[in-house]
Structures are given as structure tokens and as C-alpha cells.
Amino acid sequence: MVIVMEETATEEQISGVIDKLVRLGFDIHRSTGVRHTVLGAVGEHDIDWRDIELLEGVKEVLRITAPYKLASKSFKADGTKIKIKDVVIGGREVVVMAGPCTVESRDQVMAIAEIVSRSGAKVLRGGAFKPRTSPYSFQGLGEEGLKYLRQAADRHDLLVVSEVMEPSQIPLFIRYVDILQIGARNMQNFNLLREVGRINKPVLLKRGPAATIEETLLAAEYIMSGGNHEVILCERGIRTFEPYLRNTFDISAIPVFKKLSHLPVAADPSHATGRRDKVAPVAQAAVAAGADALLIEVHNDPDNALCDGAQSLLPEQFEQLMHRLRLIAEAVDREVAPGVEEAVR
């Protein structure tokens, strides 16, 4: 922490600040400049920097140590590779996770699992517990939905990712899914973060729509501090003044996350844009910018989907997109798994 004193700060005020910091356990380096006196406070004591900022004579407080450690690149220089069965997230392959917004029936999940698997997806996504903005909307199939996901995934050799809503659901999720998703609205639900930090299943952590990159890394840190180091960060759009689409996908968050952290980075163009016809360009952009994984909503009958049909790709759109993603991945020295057709060739 660096404390910059006002130009007009008195010697008494400076001593006051130094005394306070020393009492808090810091070592102090004082540097007297032409305009400002600057105090460097060395130590790792957990204090509220605003308390220092409010002391008399203080102009501003500059915080040095980024408060995340386990998630930072300096903790671990090499990128984390998360291996689940034969899928590696964070390696050369860009892993595609696809499926419906919500699990509606066994048949639906079976059909979509086949479609996305044939096109090269490695992970089946789908919601079983749906927190809906209207109390009258479909609230998900619950455990039944998780079962269907598991069955469909197993039949097509896919992994399963699904969103866990509260701590009490974790034991259930552990039984059925391979990756637990923390939704954007829960990114700072610290009870939930703490609990998923105690299990040993990978966690996909979505950035909140009003969360900075740093706050997202702090949320990852929260999970990791519990012992679970397998966290996948996920950019899914932030809230800005631009109203045309649901959120503004922050494309540069991908390279920034990769510079600051060793954790793999996923992108969710479906939720960011909220419109089927904008999913492909943003998915392509995410791969071009270095994403390690993608989450894409696909539905075999989006017109009758119980949730977010408007942002779900049709099967043939998904297949076309996967084809393009393969070419773009190659252009950036990565790869996307081949679909059935491609594999045969």
C-alpha cells in the first residue's frame, strides 16, 4: 500500500498516518518529494484501505498487492489444464459445451445430446433448476433433469455441466454432473463459492454482469482458497449503456484474464447476446481472441422451447458454426474437435 499525502499535509498529520500504520503491523518507508510525501506500507495485514484514505492529510491510497494470489499468474506461470475423463480444458483444444437452456424432457435432452455430439461438442449443458424472473414460469425439472442430462451424456460420451443454485444442492450435483456451474447472478454469493471450494469437481464460474475482471478473479480466489483449484472463468457479457443486445460481450476480457491468471477461460455468446443471429459472430470472435471453451445453447425446437429459445441455435446453425470454429481455431494454433461428418472424411 502506498499512501500519498496532500501537498499541504502537516508533519503532525504525516506522523499520525505513520503511527496508525505501524500499530497495524506495517513497516513504513517514507519518501519526501518536492510536492508530496509518500509512504510505502509493507506488510500483508488485511485492512480496509478506505480507513487510511480518510485520515487527515491523506490525498490518496494506492493499493499494490492484488488481493488474489492462488488465481494469479505469478502464483502459477503455466496455464492450468483441467482434465476430466478424456477432455482437457485449457489445453490446445477449444472445448465446446452445448445444449438446451433448460432440460424439458428426457426425449428432448437425448435428441439434443445426439445433435451436439455429432457436431463435435464435448460437454452437454442444460439447466435443471431454473431461477425464473416470473414466478409463473417453468422452474426446471430438478433432480429428474440432472438424471436425464447424465443419461444423455453417457450415451454420447459427453461430459455434463449444469448450474448449481445453492449449497444444499451440491451433493445432488456431485452425483450427476462433471462440472458445476456458478451463474452470473451468484458470482458473489460467497456461501455458495465457499461450498464449491470444498469439493473436488471443476467449477465453471460466470462473470457477473456488473463485475470487473478483478472481482471475477477474487471470486475464483474464494473458491480456490477452499482447496478446489479447478476453476474455469467465463465471460458472458457485462451491463453497459448500449441497449440493442442483452449485454455487451467484453471480448478483451479473454486476453486480460489469460494475462492475469493461469485459469482457463470460457465464453458464453448465447447469454451475452440473447439473440440467435448474433451468437455465431461472437463465438467466432471469442475463439479468435483466445478462449479455451465455449458455452452455446442449442435446441432442436427453439420455437417451443420453455426457456430462452430466442438465443438457441438450430441444429444446422450449430453445425455450421462448429465448422467455422474449427477453421478459426486452426488460425490461432488451436483446434476444435471434429464432428461426425468431418471425422469420417
Next chain:
Amino acid sequence: MVIVMEETATEEQISGVIDKLVRLGFDIHRSTGVRHTVLGAVGEHDIDWRDIELLEGVKEVLRITAPYKLASKSFKADGTKIKIKDVVIGGREVVVMAGPCTVESRDQVMAIAEIVSRSGAKVLRGGAFKPRTSPYSFQGLGEEGLKYLRQAADRHDLLVVSEVMEPSQIPLFIRYVDILQIGARNMQNFNLLREVGRINKPVLLKRGPAATIEETLLAAEYIMSGGNHEVILCERGIRTFEPYLRNTFDISAIPVFKKLSHLPVAADPSHATGRRDKVAPVAQAAVAAGADALLIEVHNDPDNALCDGAQSLLPEQFEQLMHRLRLIAEAVDREVAPGVEEAVR
């Protein structure tokens, strides 16, 4: 819902849209203009407007019916007055809720309750369960904290407001508090909203830092649809590009909430600004703009507070502020309860 067709839309596309809407149960009014064909869809069917927007030939979809009803002014023209014991929120009095960020000990709460009561506060605020951004920080006293709040409030004839974090805590809160607070991060935690909608205690609902005014009203609607109509809206700052303070207090949200809804509106200048020296001007502004209640953090020893000391007012600052608030309230035909000194005069 009004559907505006592209200028280039074909008759076939227009018929396609009409057919779809009729199948969904809407009555259609077609209006053919020089440039656009416009379709008015009349009915109250819960559909995803984006599905219509994606149909061929559609330029844009304008949604008419605001999706909140119970919370809207047109549902109830007169302002809702929430009466708890002898305190009325939403009446002529601007009710001040004050207390520490978090309950630290019985002595602390007793001392602060006395201070805020003497200055004219009517409600004691304080956190018992604290979701902290660091897993190593103090997490609150839990039920013990609620007990202390109740005891301190009873001794000084105050009400109690405290934040409930999850549905399982509700029975506990009902026993101890008069108003359940839903925190900004939980504004769209629909499980929690649903559950507080089923009780008959008033709820103070904080606007999320990335939530629009409309979304806040929808969250209130969610609670009210469960039968609990005693909701207090609370502006506490939104996230913007301006970095100097923690959040940007949206002062005009106060008159906008009051125009759109009959619910009382509170303001929380402590969390919005995050700095003690900015709390008073924003509190004063909120009353001048028409707020029905204020939430203010006060601490008798902020330097040693376990949480957010930097934004807590000192007792004497609180007393001064209350004095000013009384004058401003009068200027806008409202009143703030007198403190002990004032009452004596």
C-alpha cells in the same frame, strides 16, 4: 406488444407473423402505413418477445404492458403506507434507519442503539450474517446478533431491520426482526424473493448495482405476487464508469420510483458512497428528492469496526446530519423525528 415490420417485408412475412401471434392467443390489429406495416397484438400471454423479433420481416418489437402490475401506480394510485407498531413508512415522516454495518457484540449494539435513538432514528439496522468478500473475514454473529439487535431495539423503542441471506434463515428472522432486508446482490435471487413473498413482515428490497429501475420493480412484483404487499424499495447506488466512489447514487431513481409505483422508497447513502465524508450530502439530497426513509451506518468506534468502518458516521456526525435532515424535510413538507435534545426544547 406492437410489431413493426421492415419496409421491405413481404405480404407472406406479414401473414407469417400474424399467424404465429394468433396461434399464441393474441388478437391482432393491422395498420398499414406508408413506410411500415405495424401489428398491434392484444392479449396477456406470457411469451418471449425476442421470439417474435427473430421472425422474418420483423424490424422491431415494442413491448407495451409493463410486466409489473401489483407494484405499479396504476394498480394503486395512493402511496402505500407500511405501519409497523407506531412507525409509518411512506407517510409524512421520513423514517431514519441507523446502526452498525455488522453486529459485533451486545455492548456495541446497545451503545449504538442508544446513540441513534437519541438522535431521532426509528429503526435499528445491523447485519448478523455477513457475506464477506474474503473467506478469512468476520462472518457475523448469526442468531446471537439478531438477539442483540432485538434487545437493544426494545430497550430504546426502535424497530429492527436486518439482511436475510437465504430462505432457510427466514423463520429465524421472523422471530427477531421487524423488517427483512434483501441485499443488493440478492435482488434477483428468485428463491429468496418467493419465500419472503409468503410471510407477513415488511421487506426492504435493495436495488442491485446493475439493475434498472424496471427490474427493481419486477423484483418487488415477485415478492408481492406471493401475497406480501409490504415492500420498501431502496436505492443504494449503481455501477457506472465513474471510479471515485464505490457506486453512483442514482438520485433521480427516487422520483422515478415514486411516479411508477405506490411503494415507499428508501435511500442508502452509506453503501452508495462507501466513504463517511460523502454520506451526509447524499443523505440530504435523498430527502430533498423525496425519499421516505434512509439507511445510515453509524458506529461508536469506526476505527475498530469489524466491517465498513470507513463508511460509518461517528455519533456526533450522525446527530448533526439528523439536525439538517429535519430542516430539509420541512422544506419539502415532510418531517424527521426529533432527537432527544430537540424534543426537550
Next chain:
Amino acid sequence: MVIVMEETATEEQISGVIDKLVRLGFDIHRSTGVRHTVLGAVGEHDIDWRDIELLEGVKEVLRITAPYKLASKSFKADGTKIKIKDVVIGGREVVVMAGPCTVESRDQVMAIAEIVSRSGAKVLRGGAFKPRTSPYSFQGLGEEGLKYLRQAADRHDLLVVSEVMEPSQIPLFIRYVDILQIGARNMQNFNLLREVGRINKPVLLKRGPAATIEETLLAAEYIMSGGNHEVILCERGIRTFEPYLRNTFDISAIPVFKKLSHLPVAADPSHATGRRDKVAPVAQAAVAAGADALLIEVHNDPDNALCDGAQSLLPEQFEQLMHRLRLIAEAVDREVAPGVEEAVR
């Protein structure tokens, strides 16, 4: 400037950074901590801090010296009082500047000047050159408009403020107006800022809708560095995700400006809200938060106004508002000039 090195930075990288800074003319204090090496660079050389941030081994660069000096509180501890004829901006009085959005005719300006003067306004505002979003809209009366403003102001003992659009218009404005307004869109038009810095008339500088508080102070600094120290800062709303009103009025910017700078601070609730029915609450809030001046649009026939009628107060609304503002000003130890009726009493 403080340079924080990565934990993994090599001695070679650290030396590289030191060498670069020394070559640029800085003195360096090196502090080696358990985790980081931190370099303090002392000197006032104008460099791009991003160049340092990109050096190998650098984690982050913290800038100390706020780049504004003349505008800062540490340059001048007492608040600047700008005296124009017998009006003082920045003193005990909250000065109200009122008038139409745009000058439409001699009669209109005369009528409105009488209205606002009778209610206690001290400055007549009005646009003569109007940059309109549609090329087909009324573009203002030009010099004719300035003349009418001057005549109307002189008759009612008012000052004149009007927006100057480009450097070439300055000589014209000097002849007719008392305060030159820089519009929000021109806040970073550095040519224009430089030119108004060379004259000796007060400048009212509007914060841009996407400008931070710091950037606004830098724009003021730009003007002041030319020799003109009579700058009035003006908050008029920023762009955020909230769509209900045109802009989000940043109420806490008022106390922040006053903490960081000695310059007087004005507020423009008309442009911030864009709606007549929201002007009064925000104007009241601005005074309660410490504003030194207000800009308010008033029109005697807003339904037929050529510009922004929707945000103009009716004469009787303005009079009522002025009455309230007087009471609020008193509550915060300020005053608003009495209107004719009040003065008589």
C-alpha cells in the same frame, strides 16, 4: 509514480525498469518486499505511464500525482469566488441561472427574462447557436440571439450565460455574454478549451456524459493553464445502463468536486433528466448536496418551444421550485435570492 514488479521479476528486469526511468529523468527509491519489489519514481516528467507498464516484469503502475494542479484543492485551499458585477458564484448564495433552451425571438426572451428574474434568478441562460441532432431542425438565431439575451438581461438586471461552440465564435460571445458555457459534448474539445483559457471571462464547463470527475478537472486545468482561472464546473448527468431518463445525475459528484477542487460547482437538472416532472426533485437534491449554482430551463410556452420543451419548467413551476430551493438552501446554511413577491414581504 510507483512501479510494482511481478513476484517473478528477475533482477535483470528490475534493472531494466530502473535504467529506463533514470534515463527519463526520475529519481528512484527501491523497496524490496517479501513478495514484490516496488520502485518509487520521483520527478515531474510528462511520460505515458503505459510505456512503463508494458516493460518486462512490471505488474502494475500506480500514478501518484494527480495531473491537475491549478484546479486542485491543494493549489488553493479556499473556494474560488467568481464575482461578476454584483453576483458572486461560489459564495454563500446559490446562484440560479434560468431561461429557455434556445432563443427563439426577442419577445420570447424578454418574457422569460422577466419571469425568471421575478422568481429570483440572477443569470439568464439561452442558446443562440444550437447544434441539433437533425440537420433539418432549427439551428439557432446566432448573433441575433445573443443580442436579445443581452437586451433582456440588461432590462432585468441579469447576467447572461450562453454556449460557445467553436473558437471562431469567442470574440462575438465576449461582446454579449458574461459567462461562456462549454457544452458537455465539447468538454474535451481542446482547441476550444485552449481559446477560452486565454480570455478573461468566466467559463461554465459542463462535464461530458462519459467523462470521469478526474477528466472534468483535467479539462478545467486545460482552461486554467491558459491563464483564465474563473471556471465553474457543472454536473449534468452521465451515461449509464439505466434507460428511464436521459442521463443519470451523479449527485455525489457535487461533494467530490468540492473536496478535490476549489472551483465552484453548478448542476443542470434539466439536461440530466430531460423531463420537466423530474427537474424539481433533482434541483432540490443538488442544493441539498452543496451545489453553488443551478442551470434550469424555463419556457413560457413549452408546448411550442423550438427545442427541449419537454424539459422546460412552466413559469409557475419555476416559481414554486425557487420557493423550495430557498428553504433547502437555508437548511444547509446557504441562500437563494428572493423573488419579487418574497422580497416585498
Next chain:
Amino acid sequence: MVIVMEETATEEQISGVIDKLVRLGFDIHRSTGVRHTVLGAVGEHDIDWRDIELLEGVKEVLRITAPYKLASKSFKADGTKIKIKDVVIGGREVVVMAGPCTVESRDQVMAIAEIVSRSGAKVLRGGAFKPRTSPYSFQGLGEEGLKYLRQAADRHDLLVVSEVMEPSQIPLFIRYVDILQIGARNMQNFNLLREVGRINKPVLLKRGPAATIEETLLAAEYIMSGGNHEVILCERGIRTFEPYLRNTFDISAIPVFKKLSHLPVAADPSHATGRRDKVAPVAQAAVAAGADALLIEVHNDPDNALCDGAQSLLPEQFEQLMHRLRLIAEAVDREVAPGVEEAVR
């Protein structure tokens, strides 16, 4: 325009609104629903919709006709191709515009022109008039700079793009440049837009950092309404709450612009990110998302650049990037011109 009346609106209020609209020249369709009366106002009269919104009994006003016409896809379904000499912007080729932030000397421009030309750029960019945030910084070479750009471009068979700051500079720019750039800060400088609308040179229009997509299209419309239809839209990042990089590049603006308008779309990753190490991923993403052109800053000696060296690519970085862009362009059925090395192969 569709006017939605309050549920509680009286017949008198409804008639009042209808009368007002009829007087303004609109035809009215009235539709009485169970909850609301809805009025459709047909006509193309230029009115301020807020005036209607403020009438008694009005709940909200929905504007139908997007106020831009010439720039809209419905005006011209095929994408506009702007042909300048043998370069086509908006065709199959993704055109790369590269060069220094500012022209520093004849030698510098000559050297950089050779570099970017060898790597496949088709347009040389560079600033001659630099509006700097500090009054003491280098302000550009002026006409001299434009001359150097022209000479360097001619020698290497490049076009020239450079930013015009004010109307008086236009004649000068017409003499030297092929594309006039309107900077982000000037996107709503309507005087300047009007003047470039009267010439017959292509205009590259940068989106303002606080401008919506719709406002950017309106600014393009402003230019086009003067007769100049050769406008290139340019996404360069918007201001959001995320502080890590200078701006948030709005990647989905690219497909949205292309859906709403027929104009070509460029991307400027250098200004959006402000950091050399983030330029390549965002440039790659922009091409993957469908950009028609890129603006990239390149400098042969960025450490000593007079302006924005931190965001300028080194020659070898630019060459590598161009190589990748070629592969990505192919993946999306586009192409980037080969560099010298590639062409030889």
C-alpha cells in the same frame, strides 16, 4: 409512434392526446384493450416524443420509425462497397489501415509506410492535427504532416486516412487524403458532420465512447443527408465500469451494425485497448466477427513515439498479426491482402 395510456386514463385525457396529435398532423388509430388504450400515430412529423409522454394520462410512448433512413438496411439491402482507386471497402477483402498515431517526421512516415505496405496494409493512417489532453504536449505537424503522409503513401501505393478536426480544415484534407476520419470525440459535432456531408470523399466515422449503436447510425445519417453516402462506421470501444483497459471493445456492435445498416464497418483495436499486447486478440476477434476494415497503430520506434507508443505494434508484431488475420479471414470467407513475403511465395 405508439402511445400507451395509463389504465386509469380518463376519456378526457385520451381525447386530449388524440387532439394534440391530430393538430400535429398525425393520423390516429385507437385500440381499446382490457387494460390499456393504445393510440397508433401515423405520420412523419418531426416532434419531440417527450412532449407526448408528458401529457396527462400517458403511460409511455414507443417510437417506431428508427430516425435514420439513408443509413438503414431497408433503404439499401446490399452492402455498400466504397471503391477508392483499386481498394474496395465493404467487399470480400478486409482492408487494413495502419500507421503511426501521429506523424512525427518525413523519415518516420516513410519508414512506417514501407513496413505496413510490405505486410499487406492498403491504407496509411496517421494524425497531423493532434488534440492532446495536455496543453504542453506535441500538437501535430499540421499540413506538413498531411504532405508527408501523401508522399509516403504514394511511394508505396497506399491510400491515406487522417482525422479532420474542424470544418475549416476540410479543404486542406481534401487535397491530401483519401478518407477523412471523424474522431470519436467529434461523432456528434454536427457542424463537422454537416460539412463532410457536402464533399465527395469517403468518411470514416468513429463511434463515440458513450454513443449507442443507434446514435452512431444517426451521425452517419447526418453526413449522408448532405449527399455523401460513402461512410465507414468504426467501432473503437465504449466506456464501461471495467477499468483494466482504456475502453471496452463492443465486439457484437460489428454484426449489429451490419444487420441494421448497409455501410461498411471498421474496427480500431488500438484505441479500444490502449495496450500493444491486447491489440492482436481484439483485431483477430473483429475479423472473426465480420469487420470490413481494421485500423491499427504501428510504429518503428514506439519507445520514442510522441504519442500513444504504448498501443502501437512493433513492425514484427504487425507482420505476425497480418499473417493470422489472413487465416481468420479465410475461415469466414473473406481475405486480407498478402504481404510481400506471402505474395512472393
